[in-house]
Amino acid sequence: MIHENTFKKIEFNGAKGLIYLGDKILVYRRDLKTKKSPGCLDMIGGGKDGDESPFETFKREVKEEVGLDIQASDIQFSCPFPSYDDPNMISFFFVTKPLNYLKSDVKFGNEGTEWLTMTPQEFVNRPDAIERQQKRVSDYLTGKLFV
Template identity: 30%
Template sequence: MDAYLKDQFDFTGVKAALLVEQSILVILRDNKPAIPWPNMWELTGGGRECLETPLECLRREVWEELGLILKEKSIIWSRIYPSMLDKDRSAVFVVAQISQEQYQEIDFGDEGQEFKLMPIEDFIKAEGIIPQLQERFKDYLSEKEENNIWTNGRN
């Protein structure tokens, strides 16, 4: 896990691609015109509260939205990006793995209309998903592929 996930620094919030085998857990945002990206599919996460670290923010959001306790060892990748709502500030994007059993235990909160698993191939191509989240997940896939090439002895 990247050390900055436990650091205090100025960031707006955290979004997480939670992988369940070859799928991503997505949430359909509320259909309220006053919120950003109404009625679009997004990922778990949200805004920072008080002086939370990125890990604390992520764990709180996963608990509030899904009723799950996310363990540190579940996090497999993270990166700092410009915030989607304030380009002058930072936000954190995380990829983590949860089990099929954890998925079955979800207690969906009151943010969003529904949740589901979406195949990775669909997530990176489909319309109706917040585009910045698709691009950030593609960064993870590119880096993962590069690492596989290097660790498998090619190049």
């Protein structure tokens, strides 16, 4: 299910999500120099620029961080959630369909130290992943997130 505001110009803070390459998701390890969760595994995504829609933010971040060009038709799920940076705002969580990309298509950007693929459950179980992101993925896997 896709949230009704996914493609609209609304007030929100950012967008992160699960990018499927086959049955695995693409994640990255945050830089050690970052203030928020340095060295931890994170989902792809980030903050809104200008008047972007939630999808436009996610699309741009995916392109910047891993060099993949996703389309609206690639999204199979989206929902808002309270923003970590500003609890008075919302952010969006996305899940793509399995994309027609190979690992060799990934072009790692200038954020983070490495990218990895793993199953969503492996991400949830990793001791080095961001806990709030793990909870979001776990909630998605168990059907606790709603549009």
